Amino acid sequence: xxxxxxxxxxxxxxxxxxQSALYTTGHNISNANTIGYSRQRVNMEATxxxxxxxxxxxxxPGHLGTGVQAQSVQRIRDQxxxxxxxxxxxxxxxxxxxxNAVSQMEDILSEPSDFGLNTSLDQFWSSxxxxxxxxxxxxxxxxxVQKGIAVAESFNYISKQLTEIQENLKNxxxxxxxxxxxxxxxxxxxxxxxxxxxxxxxMPNDLYDARDVLLDELSSYFPVEVxxxxxxxxxxxxxxxxxxxxxxxxxxxxxxxxxxxxxxxxANTGTNTAIxxxxxxxxxxxxxxxxxxKVPSDEIKYDDLEANKGQIHSxxxxxxxxDTTAQTGFYPEMLKKLDELxxxxxxxxxxxxxxxxxxxxxxxxxxxxxxxxxxxxxGITASNIKVHNKFEKDPSLLAASTSDPINGTTGKPxxxxxxxxxxxxxxxxxxxxxxxxxxxxxxxxxxxxxxGVVGEQANRLAVNSATIQLxxxxxxxxxxxxxxxxxxxxxxxxxxxxxxxxxxxxVVDETLDKxxxxxxxxxx
Amino acid sequence: MRVTQSMLSTxxxxxxxxxxxxxxxxxxxxxxxxxxxxxxQDPVVATKGIGYRTDLSKVEQYQRNIGEVNNWLxxxxxxxxxxxxxxxxxxxxxxxxxxDSKTSDxxxxxxxxxxxxxxxxxxLGNTKVGDKYIFSGTxxxxxxxxENGFAEPSAYPGLTKDVKIEVYxxxxxxxxxxxxxxxxxxxxxxxxxEKSLGDGSEGPVISGxxxxxxxxxxxxxxxxxxxxARQNRVEMMDNRLASQEIIATxxxxxxEDIDYExxxxxxxxxxxxxxxxxxxxSKIIQATLVDFLR
Numbered sequence: 131x132x133x134x135x136x137x138x139x140x141x142x143x144x145x146x147x148x149q150s151a152l153y154t155t156g157h158n159i160s161n162a163n164t165i166g167y168s169r170q171r172v173n174m175e176a177t178x179x180x181x182x183x184x185x186x187x188x189x190x191p192g193h194l195g196t197g198v199q200a201q202s203v204q205r206i207r208d209q210x211x212x213x214x215x216x217x218x219x220x221x222x223x224x225x226x227x228x229x230n231a232v233s234q235m236e237d238i239l240s241e242p243s244d245f246g247l248n249t250s251l252d253q254f255w256s257s258x259x260x261x262x263x264x265x266x267x268x269x270x271x272x273x274x275v276q277k278g279i280a281v282a283e284s285f286n287y288i289s290k291q292l293t294e295i296q297e298n299l300k301n302x303x304x305x306x307x308x309x310x311x312x313x314x315x316x317x318x319x320x321x322x323x324x325x326x327x328x329x330x331x332x333m334p335n336d337l338y339d340a341r342d343v344l345l346d347e348l349s350s351y352f353p354v355e356v357x358x359x360x361x362x363x364x365x366x367x368x369x370x371x372x373x374x375x376x377x378x379x380x381x382x383x384x385x386x387x388x389x390x391x392x393x394x395x396x397a398n399t400g401t402n403t404a405i406x407x408x409x410x411x412x413x414x415x416x417x418x419x420x421x422x423x424k425v426p427s428d429e430i431k432y433d434d435l436e437a438n439k440g441q442i443h444s445x446x447x448x449x450x451x452x453d454t455t456a457q458t459g460f461y462p463e464m465l466k467k468l469d470e471l472x473x474x475x476x477x478x479x480x481x482x483x484x485x486x487x488x489x490x491x492x493x494x495x496x497x498x499x500x501x502x503x504x505x506x507x508x509g510i511t512a513s514n515i516k517v518h519n520k521f522e523k524d525p526s527l528l529a530a531s532t533s534d535p536i537n538g539t540t541g542k543p544x545x546x547x548x549x550x551x552x553x554x555x556x557x558x559x560x561x562x563x564x565x566x567x568x569x570x571x572x573x574x575x576x577x578x579x580x581x582g583v584v585g586e587q588a589n590r591l592a593v594n595s596a597t598i599q600l601x602x603x604x605x606x607x608x609x610x611x612x613x614x615x616x617x618x619x620x621x622x623x624x625x626x627x628x629x630x631x632x633x634x635x636x637v638v639d640e641t642l643d644k645x646x647x648x649x650x651x652x653x654x
Numbered sequence: 655m656r657v658t659q660s661m662l663s664t665x666x667x668x669x670x671x672x673x674x675x676x677x678x679x680x681x682x683x684x685x686x687x688x689x690x691x692x693x694x695q696d697p698v699v700a701t702k703g704i705g706y707r708t709d710l711s712k713v714e715q716y717q718r719n720i721g722e723v724n725n726w727l728x729x730x731x732x733x734x735x736x737x738x739x740x741x742x743x744x745x746x747x748x749x750x751x752x753x754d755s756k757t758s759d760x761x762x763x764x765x766x767x768x769x770x771x772x773x774x775x776x777x778l779g780n781t782k783v784g785d786k787y788i789f790s791g792t793x794x795x796x797x798x799x800x801e802n803g804f805a806e807p808s809a810y811p812g813l814t815k816d817v818k819i820e821v822y823x824x825x826x827x828x829x830x831x832x833x834x835x836x837x838x839x840x841x842x843x844x845x846x847x848e849k850s851l852g853d854g855s856e857g858p859v860i861s862g863x864x865x866x867x868x869x870x871x872x873x874x875x876x877x878x879x880x881x882x883a884r885q886n887r888v889e890m891m892d893n894r895l896a897s898q899e900i901i902a903t904x905x906x907x908x909x910e911d912i913d914y915e916x917x918x919x920x921x922x923x924x925x926x927x928x929x930x931x932x933x934x935x936s937k938i939i940q941a942t943l944v945d946f947l948r
């Protein structure tokens with residue numbers, strides 16, 4: 131026969147279990163707005179019935195229930211949705227960063243507008259036409275020189291601004307890498323805590339959540355692959371264990387976190403020289419993965435990075451990679467084209483200019499020069515193109531005339547001859563050397579067009595992946611996030627269950643009162 | 655599907671931000687009057703836009719060039735008109751002087767007028783437009799005639815060359831009239847007449863100049879006819895450029911300008927959608943079971 135007080139014990143178990151469920155509800159409500167929080171549930175189970183099995187077990191009719199106990203507290207989470215979420219986050223990270231890089235470039239080039247490089251070239255062209263009509267007019271000549279300076283300065287400005295954004299991209303690569311290393315370290319230390327808690331039979335739900343938030347963040351930088359390692363000891367079957375993380379590359383998985391051990395990444399240029407924040411173009415070549423403990427050291431080359439995934443890949447492909455001279459990457463390619471354009475333009479202009487003769491009948495001299503050395507007009511790029519100072523001081527040096535230049539006794543000045551000015555004006559619309567058959571105008575147009583197409587694609591895919599990510603995030607929230615209505619309902623359920631258990635105690639108390647105080651007092 | 659408050663608010667926020675995004679694009683369009691403000695919105699429109707801008711700026715410049723062409727042609731025509739009138743007067747004077755009834759005193763009086771006329775024609779040869787001598791070929795800073803006599807092509811090779819102005823892609827118009835030969839010829843003839851009138855030459859010698867005078871009259875007329883023909887051409891070109899300008903502007907506008915009616919209608923629609931989204935949002939978010947439990 132069971133104990134006299136068995137009913138009290140059963141009700142007490144009910145009280146404490148319902149109370150823990152009520153407290154968990156409170157925890158859920160408190161964390162309704164916590165990022166990455168998954169709602170928790172108390173898994174209740176009936177305690178073993180009475181009597182237990184055994185030779186000495188009393189024989190009673192039936193197997194009496196003994197109440198309830200909280201078996202575990204579990205977070206509600208779907209790992210498949212998490213996986214999907216991280217994949218989409220990687221894509222979103224890539225395209226968002228890409229779209230940002232393109233849009234900054236668009237801001238600098240500001241086309242189509244009334245103040246871009248094209249307008250400056252158009253105005254230069256107009257001034258040359260004007261020179262063609264009045265080659266003997268000093269003010270017209272001055273206008274041409276000034277418009278020429280404006281063209282050179284437009285090239286300088288665009289080149290400088292693009293280089294500055296490129297520098298910012300480099301800093302972003304460095305900061306992101308640092309941030310990533312810090313995340314790896316945090317995940318490893320959470321792993322360590324989890325490894326210490328799980329063997330005691332507990333579920334560290336809030337640590338799991340914290341770890342998953344960090345992993346979400348990490349997956350916006352890199353595509354990652356995750357596996358779990360069960361803790362030993364008395365760990366529950368539903369415990370998640372410690373997390374191992376690898377970066378997915380085309381050359382296979384590169385392990386970066388194993389349990390409490392983690393790697394640290396360094397971005398390299400050239401042959402394993404770390405990229406520094408010192409000014410200057412340092413194209414990316416590889417990541418050095420410095421392992422520790424169970425994480426082996428490794429290397430991730432640019433070509434091995436999975437295409438179109440993660441912010442890091444996007445930043446690197448915008449900033450530039452490979453050899454310094456190769457100029458591969460979105461910004462280096464644009465700068466290279468701009469340099470080609472400036473060079474072809476300066477060369478074509480100088481060629482025609484030196485063929486003409488100036489107001490005094492002398493042979494024309496190089497108009498555009500290399501900023502680094504006044505006397506050379508080779509190696510002109512967008513960053514160093516400049517109009518030679520002497521033209522500003524003396525615009526009569528502009529070779530607007532097609533007359534034969536003075537050479538000994540032959541050649542006489544022709545101030546009214548504007549033939550060469552027209553030839554100079556027409557350079558813009560003529561196929562230029564070094565532009566693969568394109569004219570200055572069409573080459574520039576195709577540069578802008580190409581940038582537009584890249585930007586359009588990046589914007590579209592950024593919106594697409596954001597939409598998909600939102601859908602997946604909604605799916606995840608549907609499983610894991612706290613619903614206040616639901617918690618309120620649960621609260622009432624648990625509260626009433628608690629009340630009912632308390633009433634049960636009262637009932638048992640009353641029955642005991644009957645036995646203890648009311649029995650054997652016949653006639654009293 | 656289980657739906658929670660956080661999902662509702664995330665969705666609402668997302669929808670609101672989408673709606674703000676659309677409004678911002680429409681606002682940009684209405685403010686700038688352009689369909690796009692950056693190439694990535696429509697690369698085709700952007701690249702075409704660059705080309706059309708260049709086309710338009712070309713047409714505008716060519717129109718300015720036409721102004722300059724007219725300036726040259728009108729001034730040349732005007733100067734040659736004066737030359738023509740002077741030659742007619744010269745014909746009268748020489749015919750008069752060739753009369754045998756004229757005494758050498760009478761002829762000397764005529765000689766004075768001829769001297770003045772010679773001076774005047776030399777000045778006409780030095781006609782300037784702005785700072786340019788228009789009859790000096792490409793040597794526009796050199797007067798045709800100065801105190802040392804006529805400028806010669808041996809020293810100024812530009813005297814016989816054409817001044818050309820571009821009025822359209824690859825279309826160059828000659829704007830000057832080469833005056834060196836003509837003015838020199840007139841001047842030499844006038845010098846001879848002056849001399850003959852002064853040295854007591856008889857009527858037949860003087861009337862001998864009349865053929866020469868009528869030759870010169872012809873060449874002046876020829877030059878003016880040439881200028882007239884060029885003026886016609888310029889006028890045609892001007893008309894063509896005017897219609898080109900309209901076409902280029904229209905093409906540019908069709909390419910990149912917004913349709914205001916459409917954009918404003920879209921904007922109003924978007925605003926009402928946005929307001930609806932906001933008011934629905936406030937309804938979604940306010941109520942939970944908490945509000946109904948005691």
